[in-house]
Amino acid sequence: MKKILILSLIILVSCTKVLAAEQVEEMYQDLNNIEKQFFESAVIPSPDVKVENKSTIVREEEKFKDHMPFFKQTRLRIQQAWKAYDKKREEKRLKKDIAQDDPDWMSGKSELRDIDDDLSEMEENFGFVPEAPAVSDSKTNKNKKNSDSVKSYNIGLVGGVKEQSTENEMVLDCNDVVYNDHTGDIEAVGKPVLMFPPQKIKMTADRMIYNKDSNILKAIGNVILTKDGMPVYGDYIQVNMNEENIFMDNIETAPTAIKIRAEKAQSENNKLILSKGKMYSDISSKYRFVSRMIGPDFSRMIISEEDQNLLMSGENKKWKLSAAEISVNALKDHDTVQVKDAELYYNDRYLFTLPSFTAHTNKNQEFVEANYPELGSISKFGMFAGPGFVFDAPFGSVIKLIPLVNYKDDFGVGGAIKYKSAFNQTQFMYGSGSDIFVLRGRQELDDNLFLQYGSNAYTDNWFLGRRMPRYLAELVYDKGTTINDFLTEGRDLRFRHRASAAFAQDGKYNMHTESIQSTNLSTMRFRYMAEVDQSLFKYKNEAERKAFELSMVMQGSAAVYGTGDTQFIGRVGPRIHTQYKYWMQDMGYFISGYSDHTPMPVYDMYRYGHSNIYLREAFRVNKYLTVGWWGSVTLTNDSPNGEMFQENAFIVSLGPDDFKVNLGYDFMRQTTYFTIAMMLDTKGTTVEFDKMEIKNPERLGHSDKKKDDNSVAFKSGTQKVSASKKLQYAEVIDIEDPNKESI
Numbered sequence: 001m002k003k004i005l006i007l008s009l010i011i012l013v014s015c016t017k018v019l020a021a022e023q024v025e026e027m028y029q030d031l032n033n034i035e036k037q038f039f040e041s042a043v044i045p046s047p048d049v050k051v052e053n054k055s056t057i058v059r060e061e062e063k064f065k066d067h068m069p070f071f072k073q074t075r076l077r078i079q080q081a082w083k084a085y086d087k088k089r090e091e092k093r094l095k096k097d098i099a100q101d102d103p104d105w106m107s108g109k110s111e112l113r114d115i116d117d118d119l120s121e122m123e124e125n126f127g128f129v130p131e132a133p134a135v136s137d138s139k140t141n142k143n144k145k146n147s148d149s150v151k152s153y154n155i156g157l158v159g160g161v162k163e164q165s166t167e168n169e170m171v172l173d174c175n176d177v178v179y180n181d182h183t184g185d186i187e188a189v190g191k192p193v194l195m196f197p198p199q200k201i202k203m204t205a206d207r208m209i210y211n212k213d214s215n216i217l218k219a220i221g222n223v224i225l226t227k228d229g230m231p232v233y234g235d236y237i238q239v240n241m242n243e244e245n246i247f248m249d250n251i252e253t254a255p256t257a258i259k260i261r262a263e264k265a266q267s268e269n270n271k272l273i274l275s276k277g278k279m280y281s282d283i284s285s286k287y288r289f290v291s292r293m294i295g296p297d298f299s300r301m302i303i304s305e306e307d308q309n310l311l312m313s314g315e316n317k318k319w320k321l322s323a324a325e326i327s328v329n330a331l332k333d334h335d336t337v338q339v340k341d342a343e344l345y346y347n348d349r350y351l352f353t354l355p356s357f358t359a360h361t362n363k364n365q366e367f368v369e370a371n372y373p374e375l376g377s378i379s380k381f382g383m384f385a386g387p388g389f390v391f392d393a394p395f396g397s398v399i400k401l402i403p404l405v406n407y408k409d410d411f412g413v414g415g416a417i418k419y420k421s422a423f424n425q426t427q428f429m430y431g432s433g434s435d436i437f438v439l440r441g442r443q444e445l446d447d448n449l450f451l452q453y454g455s456n457a458y459t460d461n462w463f464l465g466r467r468m469p470r471y472l473a474e475l476v477y478d479k480g481t482t483i484n485d486f487l488t489e490g491r492d493l494r495f496r497h498r499a500s501a502a503f504a505q506d507g508k509y510n511m512h513t514e515s516i517q518s519t520n521l522s523t524m525r526f527r528y529m530a531e532v533d534q535s536l537f538k539y540k541n542e543a544e545r546k547a548f549e550l551s552m553v554m555q556g557s558a559a560v561y562g563t564g565d566t567q568f569i570g571r572v573g574p575r576i577h578t579q580y581k582y583w584m585q586d587m588g589y590f591i592s593g594y595s596d597h598t599p600m601p602v603y604d605m606y607r608y609g610h611s612n613i614y615l616r617e618a619f620r621v622n623k624y625l626t627v628g629w630w631g632s633v634t635l636t637n638d639s640p641n642g643e644m645f646q647e648n649a650f651i652v653s654l655g656p657d658d659f660k661v662n663l664g665y666d667f668m669r670q671t672t673y674f675t676i677a678m679m680l681d682t683k684g685t686t687v688e689f690d691k692m693e694i695k696n697p698e699r700l701g702h703s704d705k706k707k708d709d710n711s712v713a714f715k716s717g718t719q720k721v722s723a724s725k726k727l728q729y730a731e732v733i734d735i736e737d738p739n740k741e742s743i
Contacts, residue, residue, distance in 0.1 A: 064447060067364045069423045071445035171195045174208075184213045194219070202226045203237075215241045223248075234265075245269075258682060262692075272694040281682035295630035295651040295664060296618040299677070300577075301584045302545045303657065309623035311656040318684045320345040326692040330699035333396040336360050362396035363699075366422045369398045374416070377672035379468070380456060380509050382408030382434050386416070397421035406431030448479040456509065458669060461604065462498055462529055463555055464569075465647070466669075468509055469603045471522070474502035490538055497530040506600035515641040518602040524562035525604075531555045533575070547579040553588065561599055569594040569606055582620035589613045596640075607646045609634035614647065626653040626660075649673075 064072055175190025188208045195202045206221030217239040225232040236249040245268030252261040262277025310317065324341035342354040359370040375385040386404030393399045402416040412433025419426040426441030440457035444450050452459055453473045458466040480496030505522040537550040553575045559567040571592035578585055596606045613635060618628040632647035639646060651664040664673035694700070
């Protein structure tokens with residue numbers, strides 16, 4: 001009788017089991033997608049922010065693996081086209097060789113004609129054709145060769161076709177089933193387990209009730225919804241198949257390090273609504289936010305645990321954000337998070353209230369932009385400050401408008417535009433206080449290829465220093481590699497090279513312009529640069545805070561200009577990194593030989609002379625103060641600008657170890673630096689909310705497109721085989737590398 005009742009229950013709900021499975025699957029995914037929008041991206045008022053944690057660190061060979069620039073897509077398409085062309089050419093050669101070996105083949109009477117048909121079928125199904133058989137011009141061996149050819153393809157497939165079994169879409173298991181004639185309820189009790197095998201979802205509860213008239217499925221008491229080993233807990237869940245919504249009481253889930261708990265959860269009309277809930281973590285998961293910085297790298301310093309002072313992430317440090325409403329909106333190409341009326345607490349002490357805050361990111365969360373104010377200082381532009389307003393733009397990009405005030409020689413007003421996408425960052429600024437506009441940008445094209453451009457902005461010239469052209473558009477290929485244990489164990493060899501093609505105009509502003517006159521010339525420049533760094537000795541003692549590293553470096557640069565002028569630079573010398581207690585330094589000495597006939601002296605004349613030493617010093621005064629200095633000194637007094645110091649900048653780092661405010665001044669470029677370095681720990685951090693509304697939760701981190709319009713499909717060694725076609729011959733000739741780059 002028990003089996004009959006269970007079978008009856010399954011039959012009654014079979015008409016709606018697919019819908020129930022899909023709704024439960026969506027509910028589960030919606031809850032687990034919430035965490036992606038938090039503790040992932042940096043929202044810091046600093047121009048260039050890099051987020052570093054285990055989930056965002058990308059190895060060089062994996063760059064743009066899943067989401068890539070148009071240029072890389074085009075390159076891979078061309079490679080695919082050439083590969084397809086070579087396959088077709090090889091197939092034609094194969095047919096031609098067979099035809100020459102068997103004249104009857106062209107008339108269709110040959111046994112090899114059947115093989116050719118099989119080859120075409122294999123090409124269609126598998127994406128490859130076998131290699132051509134050996135062909136002899138000897139008439140005496142003709143028949144033998146034909147026989148061998150046929151034999152080489154006549155490889156029988158061992159075994160038969162097995163029947164494919166399809167899993168049930170819903171399976172119910174319980175001890176007892178009770179049917180109520182008056183209410184029409186069918187109740188499963190005694191450890192009921194409801195499984196959806198295709199979705200790999202299992203739901204358990206104290207009891208489950210299904211009512212055919214209302215078409216509602218209920219799970220009551222100690223509800224556990226599990227998928228891939230990840231549970232969602234609740235006291236009650238109701239699935240309404242008529243209105244296609246799900247309601248759940250007292251939910252709790254832990255997708256990764258973040259736990260989510262709410263009194264009520266409701267999913268309907270492409271919305272997931274959580275009421276009276278919070279997100280928190282009992283597991284330590286640290287996220288490091290590092291702004292762009294010059295001078296010594298303070299993060300390399302060895303610091304003992306007892307000397308650390310932690311504000312954001314230490315033991316017993318609790319941060320709480322209490323918001324009236326959190327709205328997460330998954331748009332077509334963007335995801336946005338808006339927080340309203342949020343109060344920030346530190347160790348239960350109220351700090352301030354944030355009326356409204358909105359952050360924007362693309363589907364892959366490759367950048368973030370938010371409506372926070374902007375402030376800073378740029379060489380020749382001066383200091384600036386202003387509010388920011390962010391707008392979504394096509395293809396997952398955003399635009400930020402910043403009305404600002406600036407001060408250089410006088411106070412003035414102006415504005416800035418920042419554009420961000422997955423592969424581009426561009427900034428344009430103008431201020432009347434300095435009466436100058438600044439443009440700088442970078443467009444990623446491929447794994448190691450990018451375009452940098454700018455005007456009145458310092459651009460990267462690698463070991464030749466940052467220089468300011470009047471205008472610049474430069475295509476750069478930059479790649480490095482490391483050969484581990486090149487000399488002996490731990491003695492690695494690092495090689496990096498850079499090739500570029502640029503169109504530039506000599507700058508008006510730069511370092512020591514009183515000694516170098518601008519030509520105002522515009523011309524092309526083609527340059528190749530390379531560096532070899534061989535590690536010679538390493539020593540590190542963290543307990544005593546001592547470190548010493550020694551390497552030998554060789555650098556070279558060759559450039560030719562559109563005017564016919566050239567520039568050649570070569571230098572070699574040792575490079576040292578040391579730390580003793582809380583004094584750390586990086587230094588290097590270079591002996592240089594050069595022939596410099598650049599037509600753009602202000603922009604890219606070699607400044608460091610025949611004998612040069614660079615120093616980067618850092619000293620930790622106490623837990624809250626670290627000072628640093630960055631300098632480059634010409635020892636032979638033969639620099640073209642007549643100055644001894646070619647780099648001279650001071651850095652002061654203030655604050656505890658997990659929240660540093662870095663202030664600096666570059667005397668050469670007359671630029672003030674303001675950056676932030678911060679580390680957040682999810683443990684002890686809580687986000688409480690009265691209401692959290694997630695629109696289109698199924699699109700969080702995903703586009704609603706089933707396939708990227710710019711995607712390219714590559715045939716691999718494993719192909720889908722049509723079951724309707726009979727396979728007579730098969731030969732495996734190639735298995736492609738599964739890690740090969742593809743779109």
